[in-house]
Amino acid sequence: MNGSIPITLPGGCWRNGALQRDALLRPLRGEDELFLAEEAEGLTPARRTTLTLARCLERLGDEAPVSDETARALTAGDREAILLHLRRATFGENVTSVLRCPRSECDERMDLELRVADLLVPPAESPAAVHEADMEANIGGRVVRFRLPNGGDLEEAAVLALRDVNAAARLVLERCVVDKGEVDADTLARELPAIMAERDPQAELVLHLVCTKCERPFTALFDTASFLFGELAARRGSLYREVHQLAFHYHWSEADILGMTAARRRRYLELLTEALAPRGKQR
Numbered sequence: 001m002n003g004s005i006p007i008t009l010p011g012g013c014w015r016n017g018a019l020q021r022d023a024l025l026r027p028l029r030g031e032d033e034l035f036l037a038e039e040a041e042g043l044t045p046a047r048r049t050t051l052t053l054a055r056c057l058e059r060l061g062d063e064a065p066v067s068d069e070t071a072r073a074l075t076a077g078d079r080e081a082i083l084l085h086l087r088r089a090t091f092g093e094n095v096t097s098v099l100r101c102p103r104s105e106c107d108e109r110m111d112l113e114l115r116v117a118d119l120l121v122p123p124a125e126s127p128a129a130v131h132e133a134d135m136e137a138n139i140g141g142r143v144v145r146f147r148l149p150n151g152g153d154l155e156e157a158a159v160l161a162l163r164d165v166n167a168a169a170r171l172v173l174e175r176c177v178v179d180k181g182e183v184d185a186d187t188l189a190r191e192l193p194a195i196m197a198e199r200d201p202q203a204e205l206v207l208h209l210v211c212t213k214c215e216r217p218f219t220a221l222f223d224t225a226s227f228l229f230g231e232l233a234a235r236r237g238s239l240y241r242e243v244h245q246l247a248f249h250y251h252w253s254e255a256d257i258l259g260m261t262a263a264r265r266r267r268y269l270e271l272l273t274e275a276l277a278p279r280g281k282q283r
Contacts, residue, residue: 003027003261004058007085009078010121010202011148013060013070014129020061021123025082027089028056028232030239030258030265036229037236044158045225049079050151056086072151077202079151081120083224087231088116090262095119097227099220101211108213119222121202130178133195135187144192145179148200169193242269249276 004026012021028036032055040048053071060066074082087095095114100107133144153172161168173188176196180188197204205222242265243257249272257265 003089003263005085005089007082008123009060009074010081010123011075011078011127011200013073013075013078015061015063018061019127020063021127022061023057023066023082024059024064025085025089026056026058027261027263028052028086029261030243031255032056033232033235033239033262034258037232037239041233044155045223045229046151046154046158048229049083049225050155052086053079053082053151057082072155075148075150075200075203076154077121077148077200080202080205080224083228084116084119087224087228091231093117095227097222099209101214101216102218102220103211103214103216106211106214106216108211110209110212112207112209114207114222119205119224131199133192135183135191142181142183144177144181144183144188146177146192146196148196149176149203242266245269245272 004024007023007025009021009023012019014020032052035055036048036052040051043051050068050071053074054066054068057066057071058064060070063070071079093116095116097112097114098109099112100109130145130147133146135142135144149172153175156175157168157172160171170185170189173192177188177192205224207220207222208217209220210217243254246252246257246265246268247254250268260268
């Protein structure tokens with residue numbers, strides 16, 4: 001299984017009335033890294049996420065392999081969780097990021113050390129395909145029925161957001177509301193996003209931080225897709241060098257090397273470095 005790991009989705013998807021939450025995920029291989037850094041580079045993060053999940057999810061519930069359609073139907077929180085597990089399986093537990101204090105008069109650059117385990121939320125105790133929200137304080141006790149945003153919603157919204165961010169947000173609500181009763185559009189737009197975020201806490205990872213210079217607290221959004229795809233883009237040059245070195249010394253084909261995970265390539269390169277080191281410098 002090449003390092004495949006079992007995971008449990010925070011929410012899961014419903015198929016024929018049954019909840020599917022157990023999945024099997026494999027790490028990114030070199031061919032996946034190259035695909036995401038090159039062929040899929042111009043796609044929106046939402047679309048790239050769908051393609052990544054379809055490539056690396058070996059099983060979801062009773063479906064194997066997992067189709068693009070299934071990956072697209074997963075909620076935003078499930079997709080975020082899978083990307084976090086994928087990042088850990090491929091590159092390890094620790095995540096290093098750089099951010100700046102949002103106060104313009106400070107603008108302090110800070111190195112942020114995170115752990116994947118700290119970013120994952122526990123699976124929901126009572127997941128549901130359709131949720132209800134009683135907005136009594138705002139609309140006289142009328143109930144809104146809705147589903148959580150999924151990958152398909154995010155893909156459609158990402159395209160529209162290039163022209164109109166507000167229209168993209170309205171599109172997601174329109175697609176997700178199952179029954180709004182007599183609730184007006186303005187109330188939905190004002191109240192429902194926060195309720196959706198509460199029901200799917202893995203979808204938006206909000207970090208509560210304190211500036212190391214001005215000591216002011218602030219919040220920052222950690223977007224796993226943007227972070228992971230940025231990492232892969234930055235590693236593209238290293239990937240070419242790894243393929244070159246392994247092919248040059250071991251005479252393996254490009255396809256064989258790209259079929260390896262980053263950890264396996266790194267191990268062979270370590271052995272190669274030891275073998276090529278001057279005899280007096282070998283351990």
